[in-house]
Amino acid sequence: MGAAMCKLSDKVGQHVRKRSTGCKYTCHTSCRDRVSLDCHPAASPLSQDQLNNNNTQFHDVEKERELRTEFSREEIRQRIEQYNMVTRDHLKMTLGPSGVYTGFIKVQLDLRRPVTVRGGQRGGGGAVVEEAFYLPRGVTNTLHISSNNTVRQVIVALLNKFTVADNPAKYALYKRCRREEQVYVCKLADGEQPLFLRLVAGPDADTLSFVLREQQTGEVMWDAFSIPELHNFLRILDKEEQEQRDAVIRRYEAYRQRLQEALREVRGAS
Template sequence: MSWTSTMSSGYSSWEEDSEEYFFTARTSLFKKPSVKPSHIKDVEKEKTCTQLTHEEIRQKVEQYNADSRDHFKMTLNPNGLYTGFIKVQLDLRRPITVKGGGARGVKDQEAFHLPRGSINTLHISSTNTVRQVIEALLNKFTLADNPAKFALFKRFSREDQVYTCKLSDKEHPLFLRLVAGPSTDVLSFVLKEQQTGEAMWEAFSIPELQNFLRFLDKEEQDQLCLITNRYNSYKEKLEEALRATGGPG
């Protein structure tokens, strides 16, 4: 396995089936509806239809390459496996921890926020699973975070609505890309934190937790300064108003 990295457009080469559906008016996410619309059921059919004959795969690869408007084509091997590219948008709200070289082989770690909305391109195989794609992204940025803290989602449009569906670890993203075609308007992939409602603190290392505390301390100090500045500004304006009206000052 080999990989190279850039922040926005590098690529990597890589040789529980529970779902969560959300729908939005292009932007915000909502809780999944109690009854899935019929077009979401169609997507479920796409997901379960993972067995294609060699001829069907060949036809889909040819059609995919014909429809593609960039150089990210798919390649079909004689054994029926195929390789291609997927683009993954990073939508991470919490800081991530990056490995760093230290003295005597000890690795230092530093936490920071990745720019939200960054797009990364991975070169993968039809055999690669969602879990392997997540691990590839973490390796690409030399992240020390536990892969279990992240989830890969697929985003697709139906009838002017944007739906987001969490993929299971064993699904194959390149197959979904092949079935949907090359257009990211039809299907795109997003990396997010696991949406469990609460942080999985047991999955974090001690240095990561310490980094979180430093972030929280800084945010607390920033909020205190903001509130103090607003209070002082309001106080000054009140005193000016009282002096202007001849009141006590």
């Protein structure tokens, strides 16, 4: 963060710089109070574990930088050839004459709230019937997209595929990566291009996969839902409440029957 502040100061104007006595870190005087450094003049040599960690962090930074770097058409062609050689599910990419390429991405659905789905028309009035229900979690869908398609367009395409009538702004696309047995999940910006990320990462789903989730706002924004959607939610909640009530009644009814049977056995034995 300190380096980012200093770069920002460089854009605003020139300031006096302050050099740390323990390393070669240089900072503006105005940023000094907001920067903390853990360095010492007589630092001990780094251990091999520290070197490995630093190399891993450097690799991750370079990887993230690479994801946001535009490639030439020749580099794109080479990467597509490499991608098609190692893909195992025959979902290959195709480079067009204009430099735009097409391919497939798989998106896993991880929705915790019910969605509103458009149904058929009701009666002769032509009104479209909308129903709310839960989409099965963990289902993976395959989309054929181009390198120009953005995250927002992918979300809209997924919702249209399931005839979901909800506002696309309620949903977000996340990328999930696995590094050294650790899983990292990061929300993608609306303008990012999923097929480009897929090309750079390669076809391995452990390296990169996509997940559709609700927007993480901390709490449900009920104002964003329409009146029919809210009524559908209430109907679902009423149904779930009745199912829970029936389950409790059945459980205690079975318990009551076992008690009565035990009492009869005791009375019969006496």
